[in-house]
Amino acid sequence: MREHATRPIGGSAAASRRRRLRLPLGIASIAVLLAACGDAEQNALDPAGPFAQAPHDLIIPVAAIALFVFILVQGLIIYSVIKFRTRPDDDGSLPAQVHGNTRLEIFWTVIPAVILAVIAVPTVQGIFDIMDEPDEDFLTVEVIGHRWWFEYYYPDFDIYTANEIVIPVGTPVRLEMTAADPARSPDQGVLHSFWIPRLAGKQDMVPGQTTFLNIQADEPGRFLGQCAEYCGLSHANMRARAVAMDQADFDTWVEQQMTPAAVPDEGTLAAQGRELYHDLGDNRPACASCHQVWEDGSRGPNVGPDLTHLFSRQEFVGAIRDLDEENLRAWLLDPNSVKPMQYDTPNQIGMPNLDLTDEELDALVAYLMTLDPS
Amino acid sequence: MSAEAHATTLGMDHRKLAMWTFLGSEFLFFGAFVSAYLLYLDTTAGGPGVEIFDIPFTSVSSFVLLMSSLTMVLAHSAHSRGDLRRMRLWVLATAGQGMVFLGGQVFEFTVFYREGLELGGSPFASSFFVLTGFHGIHVFVGILLLLSLYTLSLTGKIKPNQDLKTEMIGLYWHFVDIIWVIIFTVVYLIPEIAVLD
Amino acid sequence: MSTTEAAEATDQHDAHDHPTPRQYVNIAVVLAVLTALEVSTYFFDFGVIAIPLLVVLMIVKFIYVAGWFMHLKFDSPIFSRMMYGGLTLALVLYALTITVILLDQAPTL
């Protein structure tokens, strides 16, 4: 397939699965597709929680009104075009020279104004409902937009993770969001926008400011999203995932994340990898200078994604690739071919090409594969 | 030109109407800079803030600029009476006061720089320098116009009956002056007093 | 040439309506006094009225320069409309902008 030729590693497994479905569908089934809501989990028309449902409930009647006006206007145009066309037997005289009709004009000034006033009330109501703090108990997660990945921090549990935000089903989650902090990384911070369409509308993330967004999933599942505010080179490769779990699963997940990473046994390949992780030599930047594998002591924020329990996540590289050995090797070997970075530009953002030898690569991958809490 | 001037719909010269149109839009221009400045009054990133202003010094240069409006209007008044000699004198006086004001601004900028207020130091410094700097550029353009007026009246290119040209440059000059009236109060005096309190 | 000059002369609309140089000097004296009053707020404590006073003085000076030196008082009202139209639009738009930005700094609004 073409995309495999041009994109060396291919998309996520979920995406490939869907792509295989595409071919048999074909043009013939357009009508069916137009009616369907589609097969995507990134669909704003298929809300899966109250903060996506409320806007949806608001837009449906408005869309109906818009559709009515659309039919009315287009109907008037089509009727006029047919009824008042110059006929072949026309005598060439001029039609009645009507200059206007004040009563009619007042009518189509007032009616739209009234309709809009009616729409305005629930709109304003909805703005406050969606933005206010949820009434019930909620979980707070801090979200930081980096070029080009999302970082999540759970202040209640002191957990760092990336790309995939894990939330309990049925509980409102209030996101406190900002963009990269220049004190912490070469990324000076640019605007991003956090958007998981099935859970809520989007909200921009602004460096130096905090913005808030409520999300909630009413069913377990994996919800797709992506950065929706243009943020430069790899904006297209900055995806977001929300993984909703039942409360029990969520508690297990939290417990796993709060456990330090296991240190591989001496003498194994993974142990070599762990050493390389801390010191690559040859003046190459060490993984540990930007990433963190928490083994003991305190956890803290870092430049790149937290790797402590890397393999508790399904996807990596801004969630554009499935996390498996093959993809991991390709990524470490040549990051720019997977996701364009700006490490070599004045911005110095992103994953550098570490010029790994085959042995180093084997060892590092072996080590990273051990970072799995299960 | 004259034939057309009489034929205009509103009975006024195109050029004067154009100048007023342009000046109307200039409020939007300076307004945006002033807004940014007001937003960033406290955003000094640890550097100097409004307390750095030397109000007595700025008062003097503001006063000079204000009085240049008087000489400007006297220049126009002289020209409208056909008195080119006196017009030139007042024009030079106006340009001279403009230069004094600009010199004061350059001096003020130098002092501020030495005291640590730099363009790239903080949003406050950026907005202060860019706002007053753009006003300075307007004054500079005004001085160029005045000197051109002076030279062209010597070469006979500007005639005693063409006082519209002096009036136009005057309008521009007065406008630059009233912008400074606003800047002096809003940028210098009020924040300074608020800080002193 | 002479017809042009005649035309030019009548074109200088209503020169006789314009104030005399003496009047201009009087205006300048008023402006000078107002400026002195402005500057005095820096040296003496005017308390709460200092800022409102400064704003009023600024407006008065503005109107004097615009009205007399720029002849708005004597000229076609369309010029005043251009000037105060631009000024009003700028005031409204930027006041709104600042309000919106400041509102956001109070997160609940």
Place this chain on the structure above:
Amino acid sequence: MSSTEVEHKGYSGRPRAQSGFTAWLTTTDHKKIGIMYFFTVLVFFFLGGAESGLIRAQLAQAEQSLLTEEIYNQVFTMHGITMVFLVVMPLSAAFFNYLIPLMIGARDVAFPRLNAFSYWVYLFGGIFLYTSFFLGGAPNGSWVGYAPLSLDSVSNMAYYAVGLQILGVSSLAAAVNFIVTILNMRAPGMTFMRMPVFIWMALVTNFLLLFALPIIAVALFMLHADAVLGAQFFNPATGGDPILWQHLFWLFGHPEVYIMILPAMGIVSEILPVGSRKPLFGYAAVVFAGAAIGFIGFGVWAHHMFTSAIGPVARSAFALSTMFIAVPTGIKIFNWVFTMWGGKLRFTTPMLFSIGFISMFTIGGLSGVTHAIVPHNAQQHDTYYVVAHFHYVLFGGALFGLIAGIYFWFPKVTGKMMSEKLGKMHFWTWLLGFNLTFGPMHMSGLLGQPRRTAVLPGELGSTVELYNLLSSLGFVVLFFSALVFLYNLITSIKSGEASGDDPWDARTLEWLTPSPTPFHNFDVIPTVTHRDEFWHRKYAEDESGRAIPVPAGASEDHDEAGAHDEHIHMPDPSYWPLVQTLGFFPLGYGLVYLNWWLIGIGITWLVVGMYGWIIEPVAEGDDDDPVDDQHDATAPTAAAH
């Protein structure tokens, strides 16, 4: 015209050519300038179209990488900049240039040399922006240039900051020029309420430009200062507020939307009555609705920022003002429809494009209302739904209207007709291609496809992929449609059928002149006694109130021409607008690369050019007081902005 051949005197003679290449370079004739605007726009339109072709090729299938992310980002940024600043705005300016003097019964604009200046600045600003492709990369921070991304040196946004500033000088000068022309050069008897609707919309548009351009000028200066001089306006590291950029940008950007659509509304308001053989329904309402749209348009800017860092109070306020602006828009749409009602419609190409305008613009307007539903705006914002919306407004709206204008006034400009057969083919393929391209985007946006992404993610699903494929096919249709138009244009210029002076049985003053319009426009400046003056010279009402033709038709004025020996004073050509404007190149590059030598050369060039302009002799020799002398006074100020 013997009266335009004049004695030249002084140290630098003025050019005298009325035809040939030099005549175009030195022209101050509003008609020639309008034509130059038009052809320049055509070139940029195909450039911007090529960029959209690249975008559509990349997104035709999921996970494609025909273009790298870097190139894609440059291409979509330049597509936006090109279509907004180098196509739709200047195409409106082409119409303003050609039509304003003719429609108000004047011989030229108020400041002919300034008018030439505007054109050259536009041309060079466009060239300047496009040279960035060869000088290290085009801007890639999107046309909205959001800080702090745009401050970053790898975003090449210094070209954006300087290039748009140059284009702003052009538009500001043109705005002052057209405002003065409309206010001050109307033919005797042409009161405000007798002005054609197009002139009204031109007046409103130019006031919007006048008041909106200084705001973007400030924003761009701040951006430039931040990106090149190290200032801190938008840098969050020292407390700068990136949201300030958004406010300033949209304070300009929303009026800009109306700057782009109002001229097209004006054009359609002229064509529909002619095509329906009926006066415009509710002239006053259409005019006031247009003015209201323009000025309410200043108060809705933050609706572009509903998902940005603004609070619920601001969101509510701007939701209300945004809904409010739908009311005058609705008035216009109904008035246009009722202009057709009860008429005798002739489906000429301009009429088809006008009807297409109403229909497509209605769709764009309705999707606009859905944006005002703020909670759901958070789902629509920055997705292809929004892309669909503004293309329905700017392409289905502005561009349809402007194309209608091209077909309508082509005979006026050339004295020839464009082929109706090809014109209709153009219309139907254009309508089909347009809806095929942008219709599916509504759906792909709601299904989760964000805009400005270099890759269409396969995970969005096959439905979204199908919609994208349809959009890309639509582009192909549009491309062939555009070729049909181009072919029609070229062959009609060469060998179109002669049109006669009044091929459409039109209503407004420009048709009073012969086609193509002579250099001096009107032999005699007409005296206006009616709205739709020209129509009233052709038709009178009989005792039962029905309109009947006046036998003499419109010919009386042409007959009279010989009898008049009035001295017609036409503006002289000049080298200076072109020569002075070249100074923007050194200045522009100097500002981008912060080279003080180049900046110095550029400023000196502009100032010297200004003096050349001032002391240029006036050919007539009646006084050495150039008509547009005043603008020499504002030119340096404008240049300084």
